[in-house]
Amino acid sequence: MSSSIQALDKWVRTQFLQINTELEEHYFTQHALLVDDEFSLSRKQTLLEQGKALISTILDNADDIPSTYEDRFYLLGNVGMYMAACRRHQIDAPLENGYSPLGEASTISFQLGSALGVAPRFMATHLGLYNRASNGVYRTFTHLQDETVFIDYNTLGTLAYKKASDALERAMRFGVSHPLTVYLLNDAKKALEEVLKFNKILDEKLDVMRFFYNVRPYYKSYRVGRRDYRGANAGDFAAVNEIDLLLGLCSRDDPFYLDIMIDKKAYMPQSEQQRLQDSIGKTSLMDQFLEEGESCCSLQQYRDNLTAFLEVCEAHGLAYAFHHDKLVKGYIEEPALKLSDSQKENLTASGPPLPVLLRSLGKLRDLRMARDRADIPSRFADLQKLKASLQTVGKKAGT
Numbered sequence: 001m002s003s004s005i006q007a008l009d010k011w012v013r014t015q016f017l018q019i020n021t022e023l024e025e026h027y028f029t030q031h032a033l034l035v036d037d038e039f040s041l042s043r044k045q046t047l048l049e050q051g052k053a054l055i056s057t058i059l060d061n062a063d064d065i066p067s068t069y070e071d072r073f074y075l076l077g078n079v080g081m082y083m084a085a086c087r088r089h090q091i092d093a094p095l096e097n098g099y100s101p102l103g104e105a106s107t108i109s110f111q112l113g114s115a116l117g118v119a120p121r122f123m124a125t126h127l128g129l130y131n132r133a134s135n136g137v138y139r140t141f142t143h144l145q146d147e148t149v150f151i152d153y154n155t156l157g158t159l160a161y162k163k164a165s166d167a168l169e170r171a172m173r174f175g176v177s178h179p180l181t182v183y184l185l186n187d188a189k190k191a192l193e194e195v196l197k198f199n200k201i202l203d204e205k206l207d208v209m210r211f212f213y214n215v216r217p218y219y220k221s222y223r224v225g226r227r228d229y230r231g232a233n234a235g236d237f238a239a240v241n242e243i244d245l246l247l248g249l250c251s252r253d254d255p256f257y258l259d260i261m262i263d264k265k266a267y268m269p270q271s272e273q274q275r276l277q278d279s280i281g282k283t284s285l286m287d288q289f290l291e292e293g294e295s296c297c298s299l300q301q302y303r304d305n306l307t308a309f310l311e312v313c314e315a316h317g318l319a320y321a322f323h324h325d326k327l328v329k330g331y332i333e334e335p336a337l338k339l340s341d342s343q344k345e346n347l348t349a350s351g352p353p354l355p356v357l358l359r360s361l362g363k364l365r366d367l368r369m370a371r372d373r374a375d376i377p378s379r380f381a382d383l384q385k386l387k388a389s390l391q392t393v394g395k396k397a398g399t
């Protein structure tokens with residue numbers, strides 16, 4: 001790492017971290033999302049100026065910009081964290097011409113974003129899967145324990161989703177009558193049960209008000225150049241959509257669902273974007289079970305696979321239902337009710353007003369749970385058909 005890049009990284013991990021922590025503790029004692037008193041203003045100014053100076057040095061030494069994808073993505077994370085913190089503390093009011101006052105940070109973010117093929121901003125994965133530890137400590141905005149809890153269980157949830165999608169991807173290659181497919185489906189089920197377990201631990205450990213007041217505000221949308229880029233979202237990784245499509249619970253022909261996938265593409269590194277793209281082109285396990293049911297349903301291995309497949313679908317639905325009914329409701333919807341209208345702006349990562357977002361997330365939950373809803377392309381009827389086929393064969397065989 002060249003010295004200017006290293007200096008920024010060191011600052012993000014020390015003074016930046018310290019200033020944000022002091023500000024958050026100060027806001028929290030005042031029961032406010034933001035405070036603009038003397039104590040806060042001096043720290044905000046220091047944050048603004050120190051970050052600007054470090055980023056200007058990088059810009060002045062163009063050769064310092066790293067050449068590998070991973071290192072550039074990591075640098076975008078550091079610059080983006082600075083911009084996200086400026087947004088969080090509201091020290092980035094646009095200039096008269098509509099541009100962000102963080103000119104140097106905008107320039108470098110655009111340069112990196114366009115070279116990397118991603119949005120020019122901080123993403124959730126910069127604190128998750130793409131977060132390098134140094135001396136045992138990874139980068140965070142603050143020293144607050146609730147932030148670490150949030151990042152840890154998010155990252156564990158993402159890793160578990162990735163385990164499930166890897167297993168399903170391999171299962172697709174075997175097909176639904178292969179004798180070893182059941183082994184992979186059981187792996188996928190275990191991984192999705194882990195997702196639920198991690199979400200439950202997160203719910204036990206994370207303090208609602210700390211999350212709402214001191215952690216989530218760093219994930220807001222912010223301006224780069226003269227455009228706002230939507231907020232960072234814990235769901236910006238490919239595996240959850242790969243699982244939806246490989247299982248067949250969501251469809252590549254559903255514009256509502258495609259919109260969600262396309263929206264998140266720019267908020268993940270290219271390897272993830274590629275996986276997302278590849279999953280759109282594949283047929284689903286559900287469709288394979290339905291197609292091959294006629295000819296294979298008397299085969300024991302097909303029935304074992306189908307039984308395991310139905311369990312995987314259930315585990316996926318339960319994990320996401322918990323996310324929706326407990327995490328989104330408990331950590332965003334309920335605390336938001338207590339805010340004044342002016343404070344409600346910018347509560348969601350993707351931008352739409354909270355009730356609109358909640359309706360859309362509720363739809364996603366019902367697709368993943370294959371609920372009996374006629375107004376969405378739920379696979380309820382197809383799953384009923386597959387369940388019934390198992391019982392019919394069971395009866396014929398006298399089991």
Ligand code: HEM
Pocket residue numbers: 153154155157158161199202206211233234235236240241260323327328331332347348349350351357361364
């Ligand atoms: C306190 C904890 C959490 C809260 C309050 C929360 C809230 C939200 C919200 C509000 C959205 C919609 C994004 C938007 O604003 O447009 C969302 C999306 C999402 N979140 Fe979370 N989340 C939490 C934790 C997690 C965890 C631990 C995971 C698992 C890795 C996760 C996975 C997802 C996924 C996959 C999506 C994208 C929608 C999708 O494609 O399914 N979230 N979350």
